[in-house]
Amino acid sequence: MTNKPTIAILGGTGHEGAGLALRWASNGYEVIIGSRKEEKALNAARELNQILGKETIRGMENPAAAREADINVLTVVATAHEAAVTGLKDDLQGKILVDATARIKFPNPKPPVPPAAARIAQDILGEGVRVVAAFQNIPASALKNLEKELDSDVLVCADHQEDADQVMELIRGAGMNAYYVGDLDIAITIEGLTAVLVYLNKYNDIKHASIKIVGD
Numbered sequence: 001m002t003n004k005p006t007i008a009i010l011g012g013t014g015h016e017g018a019g020l021a022l023r024w025a026s027n028g029y030e031v032i033i034g035s036r037k038e039e040k041a042l043n044a045a046r047e048l049n050q051i052l053g054k055e056t057i058r059g060m061e062n063p064a065a066a067r068e069a070d071i072n073v074l075t076v077v078a079t080a081h082e083a084a085v086t087g088l089k090d091d092l093q094g095k096i097l098v099d100a101t102a103r104i105k106f107p108n109p110k111p112p113v114p115p116a117a118a119r120i121a122q123d124i125l126g127e128g129v130r131v132v133a134a135f136q137n138i139p140a141s142a143l144k145n146l147e148k149e150l151d152s153d154v155l156v157c158a159d160h161q162e163d164a165d166q167v168m169e170l171i172r173g174a175g176m177n178a179y180y181v182g183d184l185d186i187a188i189t190i191e192g193l194t195a196v197l198v199y200l201n202k203y204n205d206i207k208h209a210s211i212k213i214v215g216d
């Protein structure tokens with residue numbers, strides 16, 4: 001038994017979700033991969049467990065995963081963000097939803113326009129769900145490479161700092177630093193910063209640009 005919260009990653013069959021699942025599961029957290037299709041979730045969980053060398057990650061359909069978890073993380077493809085949030089509204093009530101969405105289009109991203117994806121999610125879900133924005137600047141490729149320690153900082157937004165505090169504990173549990181930077185409206189800047197990171201990679205021969213905060 002563990003006193004760590006169970007984390008469901010909704011849309012966890014994709015790149016970012018798989019990376020986060022690996023980081024948390026390898027640090028002793030119970031992780032559930034969610035998908036629109038149970039079989040896809042089970043297959044993704046099996047593949048990740050093979051990488052980890054232990055049977056630890058489970059797979060479920062998104063609604064069941066959301067209900068089972070203590071904390072949910074949303075990593076569906078950005079174009080499906082609103083529809084996915086709307087569809088999971090009932091299953092998420094009473095819980096924290098960590099929204100990783102960065103609405104930028106490849107290969108030439110432009111900064112997204114307000115409101116932030118996390119603010120849209122909060123408006124859809126209502127007060128019964130506490131949305132926290134995080135991970136927009138953390139590349140999936142870096143998360144998935146378990147041989148390399150993560151040297152990135154995660155900027156975290158939430159309307160209530162105590163919700164961000166809970167998520168920042170999880171982020172530290174996955175091996176990253178975390179900083180609270182304000183309410184969900186601030187998250188639009190963090191989404192836009194992801195576009196900057198894409199151009200940093202493109203023009204500077206960098207592979208997984210992310211951010212590190214300095215200062216006394």
Ligand SMILES: NC(=O)c1ccc[n+]([C@@H]2O[C@H](COP(=O)([O-])OP(=O)(O)OC[C@H]3O[C@@H](n4cnc5c(N)ncnc54)[C@H](OP(=O)(O)O)[C@@H]3O)[C@@H](O)[C@H]2O)c1
Pocket residue numbers: 011012013014015016017034035036037040041074075076077078080083084100101102103104135136137138139140141
């Ligand atoms: N990739 C990165 O490096 C990165 C970094 C920072 C933030 N993010 C953010 O993380 C999120 C996921 O990015 P990703 O690169 O991991 O995406 P992805 O691999 O392309 O897709 C993630 C998952 O989205 C689900 N999905 C696709 N269409 C859907 C729909 N119509 N409704 C509901 N779910 C749908 C799929 O899961 P099922 O088919 O199993 O349901 C898919 O496995 C995005 O919001 C992105 O902005 C990504």
